[in-house]
Amino acid sequence: MADLNNLISPFFLNEKEIRKIIELVFFSYRDFTAGPDQILEKLNFGRAHHRVIYFVGKKDKITIKELLRVLKITKQSLSRVLNQLVKEGFILVSTGSDKRTKNLSLTTSGLSLENELSTIQITKIKKVISNFNKEDIDGFIKILYEMIEADNKATFQHLNE
Amino acid sequence: MADLNNLISPFFLNEKEIRKIIELVFFSYRDFTAGPDQILEKLNFGRAHHRVIYFVGKKDKITIKELLRVLKITKQSLSRVLNQLVKEGFILVSTGSDKRTKNLSLTTSGLSLENELSTIQITKIKKVISNFNKEDIDGFIKILYEMIEADNKATFQHLNE
């Protein structure tokens, strides 16, 4: 992944500079989730609902088990959030071909909410990266990816097959 | 900030690719906080305690007001967490020169815990970026910074003056 002719020493960034990165991650993540949080609040939903809507939108007919692997929460935690989304008409549950499983899909209003929430984040990213060149964007994406642990890399890849 | 000779069209990344970035941010943030979370759990602390310890370590003698501006939580929320940290001997409170204010500092064990937690994240970042060249790392840092809203950019700058 790295160009061997251009490898930096691990000490190119000293500890003080690394600490700045820790802060940038904290502040940027908080600001990144703040937009959707505001929309969700009006519906009496939280970030957990957003995640479910996002990943059901990402992978139509996703099963409970798959969703649990992505979210890494307990089924009891998912259950509460999911039941609310179903009851309020944002998600539709159907039985899978393996009749033990269930397939989740967004309803029309689910799709609409998903869109509203994602648009905020997509617009933000588009706006930010429009000020950078291909090399910067590549670096951003590649390093983000390498920050992920192996098992979640697999989950990410699987989601994007 | 961007090289005008190398500006990309905002459509260089299509929506599908932008959505991948959303996922990378989610997974990487979760994995980034997972390490410290494990340590904190043993002490019956949570991520909120980590943040307080981090920023008190960052800026010795920080006041409650400053800390509230950084963390963007209510004083009631901070109060609970901070009182625990004081009671358990990780943070020391003294009166400021303006006698209405209080200055927070890490005790010896506070410093030791701060170090243990930060080392996990610093080591991780060092390990990750050691595989990338200067351009990639620059892109990563610059784009992270631009993901932050103006008021928090100011907070970040202030912390690093």
Place this chain on the structure above:
DNA sequence: ATAATTAAGTCAATATGGCTGACCTAAATA
């Protein structure tokens, strides 16, 4: 000198998002 503002603290109630443990049903598979 008094009034207003500021920094900090506190009490109470509420919501969200997570957890563990125990237990159940129905369907698929060994």
Place this chain on the structure above:
DNA sequence: TATTTAGGTCAGCCATATTGACTTAATTAT
């Protein structure tokens, strides 16, 4: 037929955050 798997449910617990109302003490402005 026995076991495993997918999913659900009840109950209780904890952490993190919120709003609102109110207090104290110190500083600053009039």
